[in-house]
Amino acid sequence: MGARVTIADVAARAGVSISTVSLVLNNKPTRISEETRERVRQAAQDIGYSPNKVAQGLRRRLTHTLGLISDSIATTPYAGQMLAGAQDVARENGYMLFFVDTGADAEIEEQALSQMQAQQVDALIFAAMWHREVTPPTNLPNKAVYLDCFSQTSPRPSVVPDEIAGGRAAVQYLVNAGHRRIAYVDVDENPPPIASKLRHRGYLAIHEENHLPVDPALHVKGASTHDGGRQATEKLLALPKEERPTAIFCFNDRMAAGVYTALRSHGFEIPSDLSVVGYDDQQLVAAELYPPLTTVALPHYEMGKWATEVALGIRPHSGTDPPHLMPCPLITRESVAPPPVGAPTHPGGEA
Amino acid sequence: MGARVTIADVAARAGVSISTVSLVLNNKPTRISEETRERVRQAAQDIGYSPNKVAQGLRRRLTHTLGLISDSIATTPYAGQMLAGAQDVARENGYMLFFVDTGADAEIEEQALSQMQAQQVDALIFAAMWHREVTPPTNLPNKAVYLDCFSQTSPRPSVVPDEIAGGRAAVQYLVNAGHRRIAYVDVDENPPPIASKLRHRGYLAIHEENHLPVDPALHVKGASTHDGGRQATEKLLALPKEERPTAIFCFNDRMAAGVYTALRSHGFEIPSDLSVVGYDDQQLVAAELYPPLTTVALPHYEMGKWATEVALGIRPHSGTDPPHLMPCPLITRESVAPPPVGAPTHPGGEA
DNA sequence: GTGAAAGCGCTAACAT
């Protein structure tokens, strides 16, 4: 189908040889008269010629094709933005993107990788749908780049979200609003996701920098779901009144939604009674909560771009650089306010 | 990168000609001794040979490559399932998938199509992220198939959700639970999305079949968002008590979430006071609502499979068939119960 | 300035 018309047809119509056509159409700096150039271009246009990329790829040994392998996009609603970022830079640079979602099945991963190699892709991106360390297929080529993941044992260029800075931004924002007792509604997984640890690191750093005591009772955990957030919040609300937080920083927006539910069911108003901040800026949840949730956005689009740029060699990268940390912007909406007047700060704290 | 080793290397190592290698590796029914076959296979394995798909594609004029163009996956959280369906059948049949998301930009669509043709894809899928009539690019090849969309002017094989049946299933379920006054919280767009009209058609059909009067006051509209659902519900609650619905069927889950919010703020319990049913079975919303939302699922995965199967010629299809209607299963969760005892049925109705 | 010819890696007639 498609390009039935070949370079030979163009040559015939323009009354020149196929090499001339090739030279002209590829703008080679050979001295071919402007006159013939024009004739060739016209002929190509007339018969609707467009070069067969497969033949070009075979000859040039460059297919202008890029592979993106991910563990799971189907089950991850916001993953699309990584793809969109990758796509945009691919398109702008004349590349087409092979996409495969492996469902994290090692066998499928390996098979997909072979297929892509067989298809002679010029570049490869190996993506995870949430920030984690991966154990890549053994046949992962050297030129691959990691997107939203990394590997210590099999290092490649890599981008991940700057989770520490994200945690810092969220908590600093709360501190700036006047909060002194800030809870962290964390995810309860073993081992904990990298993001959980790093966001908590940001939380701790801000406490330290602001000389705020850290109360272990304010670090609660639950499943990474609406219900997990709800249950974790119950623990917080079970604390004696003066030990309760005035603000809650959540591992993610889903849990934040659960925090909302728990708070509501106890008659607390958000943000006048308690402030809450999420993480992920997840579509269809963060902005649709009541009130709209202040949260930290995961830079999926930007990471997708970055990975593709280095994969394509547009962005310089020395293979041994540590993972690139992409900033996570704070998205301020309406779930944060100053603590209620007269709210407890912390036992013996400096108000 | 990749397959540096060619068929010639295998031939040399096995001490045969390259044609023999080709014959063997492609399992051609030519009589080559089992002995040499084995030798060739061994040689190939030894040096890690895998055929160059680009060269194969050029020669066979079949690339085992499939293009999927969509208007927008990045902004549509549940779209991934269509991709997943497409992917699965592609992989099972040895095809690789080129994916491009055009953001519904006509110029990009056209360009993407040309690129795919230039890449000599064997099949093409043109997908929309919500059920609608599209005006496809002028260069859409005849062999393309529509996924979750269709075109009257430029028909091709097409799959769309069976929205009428979905609307019927939802409303019948409500009727079976004992409801007689059922509202439809519709989307307020002009022109209305096809899905909106068809789901309403299902709603009406069930009313007719059950000899239930249709009260126009119960057909309210709002923006296709959480807030739109909330506002539409306010209209319902502003009705005189005995004219209010005992159940609400929503255009989609997002609006259903808004219905929950409005109901709650007026002190109604779901489902004991009012039942609600959504549409879409949207990830991270339907199942995470309190109580979990009974809804009608959009068969994204199945549609993705169907489209790919006909695109690949695995599933027979006569080009002129009307759009294939894919069933939308009812997902029953906990948002439906019988109406409260003594609830109004309808003025003059048969209870 | 332009054309002839070799060859990218593979398949498929056609020989033998």
Added chain:
DNA sequence: ATGTTAGCGCTTTCAC
């Protein structure tokens, strides 16, 4: 039962 050869559509030296 296996090898030779002619391309698939294109790019790129090298001649003229």
